[in-house]
Amino acid sequence: MTRRSAAPLPPPGERRRLREAGSLTPAQLAARVGVSAGAVRAWESGRATPRGRSREAYAKLLAALAEPAAKAGARESAAKAGARESAPAGLREGPDPAVVAVRLKEPVPGTRHGPVAPEPSAFTQTPPPSSPSTPAAAVPPEEQDSPGPASGLTPAQAFDALYAFCAPALVRQTYLLTGRRDLARESVEQAFQRAWERWPEVARDPDPAGWVRAAAHEWALSPWHRYRPRYRHPEPPLSDPSDRALLEVLLHLPPPYRRTLLLHDGIGLGLPDTAAETExxxxxxxxxxxxxxxTVATRLPDLSDPRVLHRRLAELASTERLRAAEPPAVRDGSERRARSWTRAAIAFTAALIGATTLALCTAPTGYEPPVPPGETVRGVPPRVAPGPLSEDQRELRSKLREELLHGPERLAPQPR
Structure with a gap:
C-alpha cells in the first residue's frame, strides 16, 4: 500500500497574499476549510503547518485563489506592454528633477500608490494626443520603448502632459465620491495646483498619477465642504433611475468605504495598493x-457581482459631461495662490516687526519704583450707627436751639 503524498503548499507569505487577493478574511477562509481563524493565522505566519484533510482542503482553496491572480498578472503584463508601446515619447523620466517627465506605465512593486486598472473604462487614463509642444516624432522609433531621459521637455510641458493624462478620469472619480459636479472639478484643480507647487517632488514619485489621485480624493472627501454655502443645497438628480439609485447608495456609504470601493472595484487597484492609498x-x-x-448588493441585488459593479460604476461616471479646466489655467491658479500666500506672509512679518518696534520705542527707559501699598491711619474714631443721644449730645442740642431764638429765624433781602 503506497502512501499518498501531501498536497503542496505555497510559502506562508504567499498564502496570506492569495487570501487577501481573494478578498477573504481569516474567519471566512477558516469557515471554508473547517478550522479556526487562529489556525489560519498560524499557517500564514509559518508558526504551524496544516495536516491531513485540513491540508488538502487548504491547498485546494489556495490553488483556486491562485488561478484568478495568475490570469490578472498575465493581463497586467499585457497591459504594461501595450502602455509602453502606445505611450508618447516625450513622457519618459529624465535624470534632472527640473525637466523630468512622467512615465505612463505601472509603478514598481512596493510603491505607495497602486497601478491603474488595465481594462479600458471611464476611469482609465488615456495618453494625451501629440501636440506641437511634445511631438511624438521628436524621438526616433528605436528609442520610444526605452525608459531613457526625455529630450527638451520643460516642467510646464511635463505637467501639461500629466494633466491631460489624468484629469478627465479624476473628474469622473471624484464625481462618484461626492455626487457634485463643481466639487469634482474643484478637487482635481486643487490636486494639480498642489502638484505644480511641489513639482520636483511629484516628478520624482514613481507614480505621479497616483500622487495626484490621492490628493484629489482627499480634497473631495474633506468634511469641511459641508459648511460652505455653495455646497449646502443638493444638485439636480440624474435622469436615469438606475444611475440615480446607484449614486444614492454610494453617497450613503461612509467616505472611507466609498473610497475603498471606488479604488478596488471601480479603478481596479489591488487590495494591498488600496490599503496603502487609503492609509x-x-x-x-x-x-x-x-x-x-x-451594502450595494442589499440595495441593488443586480450588482452583487464585482465585475458587474465595475461596469456599472464606469457607466455611471460616463453619463455626466464633466470637463476639467485647461492646464495653463491650473498652473496660473497655483502660481497666483503661491503669490498670495507669499504676500500674506510678508505682510504678517512686516506687522510683527512694526509691533515689536513700537513696543521697543514706547517702553520705559528708566526704573520706576512700584507704588507702595496703603497704610492704616490711626486715631480716627470709628463710625457709630444711629441710636439714642448721649448726655453731652443732648446738652449741645439744647444750646443750639436756644441760640436760634435770639436771632432772625429767616433772612430777608433788603432793598438798596
Whole structure:
C-alpha cells in the first residue's frame, strides 16, 4: 500500500497574499476549510503547518485563489506592454528633477500608490494626443520603448502632459465620491495646483498619477465642504433611475468605504495598493470592501457581482459631461495662490516687526519704583450707627436751639 503524498503548499507569505487577493478574511477562509481563524493565522505566519484533510482542503482553496491572480498578472503584463508601446515619447523620466517627465506605465512593486486598472473604462487614463509642444516624432522609433531621459521637455510641458493624462478620469472619480459636479472639478484643480507647487517632488514619485489621485480624493472627501454655502443645497438628480439609485447608495456609504470601493472595484487597484492609498491596514481595507459590497448588493441585488459593479460604476461616471479646466489655467491658479500666500506672509512679518518696534520705542527707559501699598491711619474714631443721644449730645442740642431764638429765624433781602 503506497502512501499518498501531501498536497503542496505555497510559502506562508504567499498564502496570506492569495487570501487577501481573494478578498477573504481569516474567519471566512477558516469557515471554508473547517478550522479556526487562529489556525489560519498560524499557517500564514509559518508558526504551524496544516495536516491531513485540513491540508488538502487548504491547498485546494489556495490553488483556486491562485488561478484568478495568475490570469490578472498575465493581463497586467499585457497591459504594461501595450502602455509602453502606445505611450508618447516625450513622457519618459529624465535624470534632472527640473525637466523630468512622467512615465505612463505601472509603478514598481512596493510603491505607495497602486497601478491603474488595465481594462479600458471611464476611469482609465488615456495618453494625451501629440501636440506641437511634445511631438511624438521628436524621438526616433528605436528609442520610444526605452525608459531613457526625455529630450527638451520643460516642467510646464511635463505637467501639461500629466494633466491631460489624468484629469478627465479624476473628474469622473471624484464625481462618484461626492455626487457634485463643481466639487469634482474643484478637487482635481486643487490636486494639480498642489502638484505644480511641489513639482520636483511629484516628478520624482514613481507614480505621479497616483500622487495626484490621492490628493484629489482627499480634497473631495474633506468634511469641511459641508459648511460652505455653495455646497449646502443638493444638485439636480440624474435622469436615469438606475444611475440615480446607484449614486444614492454610494453617497450613503461612509467616505472611507466609498473610497475603498471606488479604488478596488471601480479603478481596479489591488487590495494591498488600496490599503496603502487609503492609509489603512490590509485587513481593515478588506473589511471595508466587503461591507461596501454587501451594502450595494442589499440595495441593488443586480450588482452583487464585482465585475458587474465595475461596469456599472464606469457607466455611471460616463453619463455626466464633466470637463476639467485647461492646464495653463491650473498652473496660473497655483502660481497666483503661491503669490498670495507669499504676500500674506510678508505682510504678517512686516506687522510683527512694526509691533515689536513700537513696543521697543514706547517702553520705559528708566526704573520706576512700584507704588507702595496703603497704610492704616490711626486715631480716627470709628463710625457709630444711629441710636439714642448721649448726655453731652443732648446738652449741645439744647444750646443750639436756644441760640436760634435770639436771632432772625429767616433772612430777608433788603432793598438798596
Amino acid at each position: 489603512a491596514s490590509t485587513p481593515a481595507t478588506a473589511g471595508r470592501l466587503l461591507y461596501a459590497r454587501e
